[in-house]
Amino acid sequence: MTAPPETGGGLLALVGGHVATNDAGRSEHGPGHLVVEGQRIVAVGAGPLPAQYREASVVDASGCLITPGLVNTHHHLYQWITRGAAVDGTLFEWLQTLYPVWAGLDVGLTTTAATGALAWLARSGCTTTTDHHYVFPAQGGDLLGAEIAAARRVGLRFHPTRGSMDLGVSAGGLPPDDVVEDVDAILAASEAAILTHHDPSADSMLRIALAPCSPFSVTAGLLTASAELARRYGVRLHTHLAESTDEDDYCREHFGRTPVEHLDSLGWLGPDVWFAHAVHLDDASIARMAATGTSVAHCPSSNARLGAGIARARDLRAAGVAVGLGVDGAASNEASSLWEEMRHALLFARARGGPQALGVRDALDMATMGGARVLGRQDEIGSLEVGKLADVAVWRIDGLGHADVADPVAALVLGGPPPLELLLVNGRRVVESDAVLGVDADELAAEVAAASRELWARAGQAR
Known part of the structure; x- marks a missing residue:
């Protein structure tokens, strides 16, 4: 493997590119400059580099668009080694196919999967990502710790969640009994995750949230106890909600309520909560989420892949709900x-x-500041402003695929995937010229393929 990303330090200046700050006024400078010192942005504006920064190390960003780094608000990193299964199934069919496979996860497989997924996220301009890990086989080891180590290696700002499931099929849930946990064990592990890993500091690279999986895989007791624990320690709460019509039917049958009404009755709405998907919401649910400050991770590709529907992103934003974007699990995207x-x-x-x-x-705002708001980090990331953390993406838009697009932001959003010239996370170079600096892509690809074969073999299926 190659050496890990170089630590940020000194002055670094990006000059000559079109700077889309995504600040409150959506200021843009073309051509412009952006200067980073250590972990933070110290200057941004139009025209050439100011004289006081002439000692900076200069990156020529001519022909590039400079944006805030993208923020991923929902993912399942472990699924990187189970892609391409149940490709024509519904959400519930897809889950029932894969639950028995995921029961074979251990530290080694999770490390490989998470490293592959995180490296690929970095290649797509992501500087901050969440993860929702909720499958903890009894003999699997410290899977949360494994993915945290992978994020350190790749160099992304990381918001993993300690997920959980306690409602197996024998008790009326969807997952097999052998992949659910006891409530007391879940709460003990959740508290340990917070105490061991959570860093609330202003420049934190690692924050923990708690994330019982979904209304059809957890009990009301676990949801209530998890909320109490999270609020005791001041960490955020996350879960899947209103992803499919099957889930809506399940909630009405078992609880006599819509998914949002069910979560609301358990104290699960508020400014410290974000829901993944939120596809099937009525007007009353959207209004209630807006009134309580509850946020949404919108996952359009995964929802389309599973045929679940498309969230009412425009209506949510118009109502005042913070909406970020999520890749979702690699096995459904x-x-x-x-x-x-x-x-x-x-x-x-x-x-x-x-x-x-x-x-x-x-769209750019949803991918940057929208995600920052969902994670409660809008004062630190999500826009290119003096004093904010230096999470920056530099996209090359002067090639054949983009050069004739008049609007640089339209070139990024509507064109094909542009080469990623540079990605800075906390002032550190993580990607250069479309290559992730902390990993050898060919070697990692071979490791991922081997890990996938091993996991499927453990489930008794050849791949």
């Missing part, structure tokens, strides 16, 4: 590109609501 989520969010919103439903800069 084999592309796993956060850049693609930005494009799909725009196209699907327009397919549903017409050409004014979402603008190209709205």
Whole structure:
């Protein structure tokens, strides 16, 4: 493997590119400059580099678009080694196919899967990512610790969640009994995850949240106890909600309520909560989420891949709900590109609501500041402003695929995937010229393929 990313330090200046700051006024500078010192942005503006920064190390960003790094608000990293299964199934059919396979996860397999998934996310311009890991086989080892180590290796800002399931099929849930855990064990592991890993500091690279999996895989008791524990320690809460009509039917049959009404009755709405998917929401649910400050991770590609529907992104944003973007698990979004989520969010919103439903800069905002708001980090990341953390993506848009697009932001959002010239996370170089610096891509690809074969073999299926 190659050496890990170089630590940020000194002055680094990006000059000559079109700078889309995504600040409150959506200021843009073309050509412009951006200067980083250590972990933070110290200057951004139009024109050439100011004289006081002449000692900076200069990166010529001519022909490039400079944006905030993209923020991924929902993922399942372990699924990187189970892609391409149940490709024509519904959500419930897909889950029932894969639950028995995921029961074979251990530290080694999870490390390989997470490293592959994180490296690919970095290639798509992602600087901050969440992860929702909720499968903890009894003999699997420290799977949360494994993915945290993988994120350190790749160099991304990481918000993993300690997920959980306690409602097996014998008790009326969807997952097999052998992949659920005891409530007391879940709560003990959740508290240990917070105490061991959570860093609440302003420049944190690692924050923990708690994430019982879904209404059809966890009990009301676990949801209530997890919320109490999270709020005791001041960490955020996350779960899947309203992803499919099957889930809506399940909630009405078992609880006599919509998914949002069910979670609301358990104290699971508020500014410290974000839901993944939120596809099947009525007007009352959207209004209630807006009133309580509850956020959404919109996952358009995964929802389309599973035929689950498309979230009402325009209506959610219009109501005042913070909406970020999520890749979702690699097994339901084999592309796993956060850049693609930005494009799909725009196209699907327009397919549903017409050409004014979402603008190209709205899509960029969802991929950056929208995600930052979902994670409670809008004062630190999500825009290119003096004092903010230096999470920056530099996209090359002067090649054949983009050079004639008049609007640089439209080139990024509507064009094909542009080469990623540079990715900075906390001031550190993580990607250069489309290559992730902390990994050998060919070697990692071979490791991923071997890990996938091993996991499927453990489930008694040859791949």
